[in-house]
Amino acid sequence: MARKRxxxxxxxxxxxxxxxxxxxxxxxxxxxxxxxxGLTRFTLQTTYGGKEKFFLKTLDAYLDNAEARHFPDPETYALDDLAGWFRGIVSAERMPKIEDAGCLAFNSISSFDRSDPEVNTRIERYLTALEGRFAAILSRAKVDGAIRSEVDPDEAARVLIGLLLGLHTIMKARTSDQFPQSYAQAAVGLIEGWKNQ
Amino acid sequence: MARKRxxxxxxxxxxxxxxxxxxxxxxxxxxxxxxxxGLTRFTLQTTYGGKEKFFLKTLDAYLDNAEARHFPDPETYALDDLAGWFRGIVSAERMPKIEDAGCLAFNSISSFDRSDPEVNTRIERYLTALEGRFAAILSRAKVDGAIRSEVDPDEAARVLIGLLLGLHTIMKARTSDQFPQSYAQAAVGLIEGWKNQ
DNA sequence: CTTATTACTATCCACATGGATAGAAATAGC
DNA sequence: GCTATTTCTATCCATGTGGATAGTAATAAG
Known part of the structure; x- marks a missing residue:
């Protein structure tokens, strides 16, 4: 009953x-x-309601995919897997070009001030989901006796969130491959320092 | 011989x-x-060469002041001072309003891509100077026997840079006061974990 | 085949941007 | 006080922005 897009x-x-x-x-x-x-500006308006609405849809799709496929798995990840995940963040395969650096949710933090609730909730979703994964993995590792008793899983999870955001910032700031990897290595060393023995 | 500004x-x-x-x-x-x-757009052009050139002058002034007055002192800081410095980052006095959050150099990382060498060198100046301070303080603490032998000062300095950049990102991302402080506390806990005994 | 509906094309618009320019006003040296 | 020089005021401009609109083309239901 209508023209095809x-x-x-x-x-x-x-x-x-x-x-x-x-x-x-x-x-x-x-x-x-x-x-x-491939959309027209017309369609961008009529069916998506403009640039920002469409961006939010895009961000949602990105987060769905990230949670399903790229976030560390809270069920199976051991401490070494978590360390490997941090190494993977800066690996060449995932960051083929400099300008690809970053994660869409992370970039949204600096692209917007906090005046738009729609954006804010998505940033919150990103941070809480990721921190939850970290905390779950660390908590399980502690129960298993893999990490030292002094390490508080929740606090350590916040450290990891901080380090991850810092790592993303470094990737934006220092275009040379060398820098991000040494910072990722520092994060890995930190995680390894939490191990028992 | 001319009109006063x-x-x-x-x-x-x-x-x-x-x-x-x-x-x-x-x-x-x-x-x-x-x-x-108080400048006019005319003067902005004729004597400063436009908006971006003037911004660079501003950024230089900011970095001069930051290095002289706000960066941790590599000569005198002990580990506890460093921890206190991280707490100070998120303290209410330094961040009276949400929108004041952040550091001009940090903000420049996301405001510009890396296509402008003038901006890049200033970001480098910020990161290397700060990391140097961290490394110097940690190195001295190690010599003094204040931190454990396994802790590598240079690697720990990179961890702190990562955490600092992450902390700034968190301050941008989560407007509630509560969040940044818990992340700062996590950084403090980490530093304290480096102590001997 | 006709028709209603939707998307496409091609403009048009108001607005904000950084910057340019020309004439008026101020100021220090002579 | 005259004059050269610099800043100020007031426009003007080209460009890019997101969005709106009107006429045309396609498409599925009847």
């Missing part, structure tokens, strides 16, 4: 993800979105 | 510092700069 929702979101990733929310213009997503 | 350089820079701090580089328009600094 040139692009389906999913591939539009995928294109937008890439663009927002590289250019940031404010750096990506609606004209660029047209090209990268 | 309404504002002197120093107070113009002070006003700009405040504005760039609150609104960010891109958020601060040249019209706002006029009001906050």
């Amino acid at each position: 040139k692009t389906d929702h999913d591939s539009a979101v995928a294109g937008a993800l890439d663009l927002f990733w590289r250019r940031g929310y404010h750096g990506a213009s609606t004209r660029e979105l047209e090209q990268q997503t | 309404k504002t002197d350089h120093d107070s113009a820079v002070a006003g700009a510092l405040d504005l760039f701090w609150r609104r960010g580089y891109h958020g601060a328009s040249t019209r706002e700069l006029e009001q906050q600094t």
